Amino acid sequence: MGKQPTQGQKKTKDQIAKAASQRSKQTKKKWTKGRAKDKLNNAVFLDQASYKQIETQLPKMGALITVSTVSDKFKVNGSLARRCIRHFAQKGLLVPAGEQNSQQYIYTVNAQVVAAQKAAAAAAAAEKPQAQKKAPAKK
Numbered sequence: 001m002g003k004q005p006t007q008g009q010k011k012t013k014d015q016i017a018k019a020a021s022q023r024s025k026q027t028k029k030k031w032t033k034g035r036a037k038d039k040l041n042n043a044v045f046l047d048q049a050s051y052k053q054i055e056t057q058l059p060k061m062g063a064l065i066t067v068s069t070v071s072d073k074f075k076v077n078g079s080l081a082r083r084c085i086r087h088f089a090q091k092g093l094l095v096p097a098g099e100q101n102s103q104q105y106i107y108t109v110n111a112q113v114v115a116a117q118k119a120a121a122a123a124a125a126a127e128k129p130q131a132q133k134k135a136p137a138k139k
Helices: 013-025 048-060 067-074 078-091 111-132
Strands: 094-096 106-109
Touching: 048 067, 048 078, 048 106, 048 111, 067 078, 078 094
Parallel strands: none
Antiparallel strands: 094 106
8 A cells, every 4th residue: 555644634636646647657667678689690501602611610619519619600500500510420520429419419520530631731732842843944
């Protein structure tokens, strides 16, 4: 109940109506600030450049590769991240980490494949300068 008028003072009908109308005009208190999370503008399709980027960066991501890490790093949506993980697992770049669940993909980098790629890149880099050297011209 609200405040009762003191003894001897009674409110008139006009005063009661005026007080009621003022209460309805007041805004209700908001309990939360209502902060909204920013919408992510993740890609739904892969173009050739983003595929190449994922292909080169995925083996460097570290020990734990999940749908959420791929989605955050490469700005793709979840279904596309799952497809990428499955694709690179079939290619042999990723191996499952432990027992798999259909709800969560947890993979790690295949160290053998990454080491072979690094060795091939080093061999190609070592081969290039030798091919470019020319024999000195004879006079």
